[in-house]
Amino acid sequence: MATTTTDIEADIQNHAHDDHHHGPEPGLMRWVKTTNHKDIGYLYLWFAFIMLLIGGAMAMVIRAELFMPGLQFVEPQFFNQMTTMHGLIMVFGAIMPAFVGLANIQIPTMIGAPDMALPRMNNWSFWILPFAGAMLMSTMFMEGGGPAFGWTFYAPLSTTFAPQSTDYFIFAIHMLGFSSIMGAINIIATVMNMRASGMKLMDMPLFVWTWFITAFLLIAAMPVLAGAVTMMLTDRNFGTSFFDAAGGGDPVMFQHIFWFFGHPEVYIMILPAFGIISQIIPTFSRKPLFGYSSMVYATGSIAVLSFVVWAHHMFLTGMPVAGQMYFMYATILISVPTGVKVFNWVSTMWRGSLSFEIPMMWAVAFVILFTIGGLSGLMLGIVPADIQYHDTYFVVAHFHYVLVTGALFSIIAGVYYWLPKWCGRMYNEKLATIHFWWAVLSVNVLFFPMHFLGLAGMPRRIPDYSLQFADFNLIASVGGFVFGLSFLLLAYIIVDCIRNGRVVKEARVWESAKGLEWTLPTPAPYHTFNEEPPRELILKESSHTGH
C-alpha cells in the first residue's frame, strides 16, 4: 500500500474509512496528526499570533525602557536581549509563519488542488516550528542570558563574545530554516504539479503568483542563512576561523553572507503581502486588477533584484566607491517594479465602484503606509544619506513601516478577507472598524516620530539616550502601548467571530470577489477540489479577465 498509494489518497481513504463524513479526526490528536492543508494553515496562523503577542510583549519592554531618558526598568544587557529576541521572533516566528499559514489554506483552493503536494511533509514543516520557537526562547533562561547581539547576529559578537546559549540559538535557526525550506518546496511542487490542468500560469491569482516567486526566494536564501549559522557553530566549537581575523578569517564576510540572505528575506516578507492586497483591492473596487501581467513581471523583477543589492546594508563597513555606486543604483532600481505595483493598485481603484469593507480599509492603509516605508528605504539607499542615517532610529522607522504597516497589515487584511470563508461566520464589523482606526492611528504615533529621532541622530539598540530625544520617545512609547493593546481586541474579534459570529451561507462572502475559493461552499469543506474545476470556471473566476 505504502509504495502505491499517494499521501493525499491515503489521507482521503483513511478519512473515508474512519469517518464516513470525510471530516477531521475528533479530539486534539487531529491537530498533531493532520495532513489537511486547511488544518495546518490554521495551526500556522495561531502559532504566528501567539508569537506575535510574545514578540509584542518584548516590544512593550523596549518602549517602557525608552519612555524616559535614563535606565528605568531593565539592565542594558537584558534590553539588548529584548531587541534581539523581538526581531527574531517577529521575523521567524510571526510574519513568516503567518504567510505560510495563509498560503497553506488558500493556495490549494485558489488553484483547484485537493491539498498541498506533500501533505505529510507539510505536517512536519509546521510541527518543527513550536519546538524551534521554544528552544529560541529558552535561551533567555540559560546562564549568561539569551542572544543579545541583535537579530543580525554579526560576528564576532555572536561568536567570540556571545553567551553559551548561542549554540541553542543556532540550532533553533537551523530548525526554523529547515521548516521554511520544506514549506517552500511544498508550495513550489503544489503550484507546479497540483494546479488544475485548466489553469495556466498566467491564469493564477496574484496571491499564488507572489507566493510561488517567494518560495524560490526562500529556496535560494534560507540555505545561505543555514550556512552562516553552521560556520558560526564551527567557529565557536570546532576551532575554525571563518569569521575570526586572528585565524585568517573575516568578520565582514559574515555581514556579506548574512545580508545575501537578509535582503531577499525582506522580500520574502513583503511579496506575499503584495499578493494579498492584489486580491482584496479588485474585490472592493469591483474592477479587474489593473495590469495583471505587469504585476507578475514586477514581482519577478523584485525577486531577482533582491539578490544583487545586499551590500546597501553595509555602506559603512568600507567598500570601494564603485561598489557603493553599484549597490546604490541597484537598490534604487527596485523602486521601479515596486512603483509599478503601487500604480496598479491605485489604477485598479481609479473609477472603481469602491466600498470600504474592513479588508479594503486595511488594504488602502497598506498602500499608503507601505509607500511611506518604501520612500524612506529610497533615502537609505543613497550612500551619502545612509552614512548619516545608518544605525539610527530612522532605520527602525523605515523597516517598521515596511514590516508592520506593510507585511503585518496585509496579514490582518487577509484574515479579515478570508476568515468568513474559513469559519462560515462574519466578525463583528463595528468592533473591527474600531480595531482598524485604533491600530492605524496608534501605529503612526508609534513609528512616525522615530523618523525625527533618527534624523536627529538617536542610535538604535541603546537603552538610554540624551535629553533632546525625550519628547519623541515619550510619544512613540505611548503610541506603542496603545498599538500593542489593539491586538487584544483583534484576538477578541477573531475568537468571537469563530464562536458567536453571524452565520454566513453565501459561497461568495463578498459579492464581487473572484476566484475558485469563492465557488466553494461556506464554510469551506474539509476536503475540497477532489475533482478538478473546468477551465470555463477558472476563466470565469479569474480576477483579471473581467467582472
Place this chain on the structure above:
Amino acid sequence: MSEIQRKQRGAMVTAAVIAAVAIAIFSLTLILSGK
C-alpha cells in the same frame, strides 16, 4: 494511475530537484566562505 497519483509523482520529482538545489546552495556557501 489516477490523476492525483500522476500529479503527486510529478510533485515528488519537483520536490527532489528543489531540495537538491537547496543543498547545493548550502554547500556552496560553506565552500566559498572557506576559500
